[in-house]
Amino acid sequence: MAYADSPKYTLLYHPGIPGRAEFIRLAFEATGTPYTDLANSASDGYATVRKACIDPDALSSLGDNPPVFAPPALQVKGEGKGGGDFLISQTSNILSYLGPRLGLAGEDEADKLWVGQVVSTALDLNNEVHDTHHPIAIADYYENQKDEALKKTVDFRKNRLPKFFGYFERMLKWNEKQQGERKREGVYLLGSQLTMADLVVWQVLDGLFFAFPEEMKARTEEFGLLLGDFYGSVKGEKGLKGYLESERRMKYSMGIFRHYPELDRQS
Ligand SMILES: N[C@@H](CCC(=O)N[C@@H](CS)C(=O)NCC(=O)O)C(=O)O
Numbered sequence: 318m319a320y321a322d323s324p325k326y327t328l329l330y331h332p333g334i335p336g337r338a339e340f341i342r343l344a345f346e347a348t349g350t351p352y353t354d355l356a357n358s359a360s361d362g363y364a365t366v367r368k369a370c371i372d373p374d375a376l377s378s379l380g381d382n383p384p385v386f387a388p389p390a391l392q393v394k395g396e397g398k399g400g401g402d403f404l405i406s407q408t409s410n411i412l413s414y415l416g417p418r419l420g421l422a423g424e425d426e427a428d429k430l431w432v433g434q435v436v437s438t439a440l441d442l443n444n445e446v447h448d449t450h451h452p453i454a455i456a457d458y459y460e461n462q463k464d465e466a467l468k469k470t471v472d473f474r475k476n477r478l479p480k481f482f483g484y485f486e487r488m489l490k491w492n493e494k495q496q497g498e499r500k501r502e503g504v505y506l507l508g509s510q511l512t513m514a515d516l517v518v519w520q521v522l523d524g525l526f527f528a529f530p531e532e533m534k535a536r537t538e539e540f541g542l543l544l545g546d547f548y549g550s551v552k553g554e555k556g557l558k559g560y561l562e563s564e565r566r567m568k569y570s571m572g573i574f575r576h577y578p579e580l581d582r583q584s
């Protein structure tokens with residue numbers, strides 16, 4: 318596709334895994350926003366991602382943009398300071414940039430900040446999930462840190478999961494009260510329509526269902542509002558449903574959400 322006809326947004330990330338880029342994909346997919354997923358769509362796409370986001374010696378990125386520490390990054394056509402492309406990184410930063418532009422940040426300034434607050438909390442949980450299988454060294458194999466991973470995961474499942482789930486349920490209950498009789502199409506964390514908060518929390522829950530199926534089954538009764546009503550409602554959202562059933566939705570494998578049966582709840 319010629320540059321002039323290409324979508325405004327390009328996502329730069331590793332190929333073949335949902336990873337942290339999935340939060341950004343969900344925002345595009347749920348709103349029907351065109352985007353290019355560079356490493357998954359062009360044969361030399363990942364070379365560009367590596368140059369822009371992974372080169373440890375880079376003193377700039379994609380033209381005049383500052384260096385990036387790690388993917389994901391978002392390229393926005395023509396929005397750079399000198400008229401070139403704009404490049405930003407850090408998942409939470411990208412999501413707060415896109416939120417108001419895609420209509421996923423609520424209705425006013427307070428909503429925008431509250432959406433950011435829930436998104437940041439869900440991304441904290443996402444990081445803790447990652448640390449269950451890599452508690453010691455990010456660049457080393459899981460097999461070399463199995464004992465520590467088990468200790469970390471037992472605490473995570475026992476203490477951290479219910480703390481995060483309890484918080485998200487309190488958000489759902491708070492929002493239900495705020496909305497009163499207002500008509501809503503689904504179950505939301507903030508306001509009466511889908512926001513970035515719903516998408517990010519949903520994605521972490523979905524990954525947890527894959528990584529710890531036994532733990533999640535056991536928690537479903539206790540957190541029915543979150544793991545039943547909310548999870549099911551967001552999954553069925555217009556725009557998202559088709560994507561989740563499509564081939565574009567990549568499978569979990571060796572990314573943040575991994576299924577190691579020995580780390581799951583033992584019956
Ligand atoms: N806090 C960053 C974390 C970025 C990150 O850890 N990216 C991973 C892929 S999901 C990566 O490639 N990391 C390489 C590294 O940290 O050395 C974000 O949310 O964007």
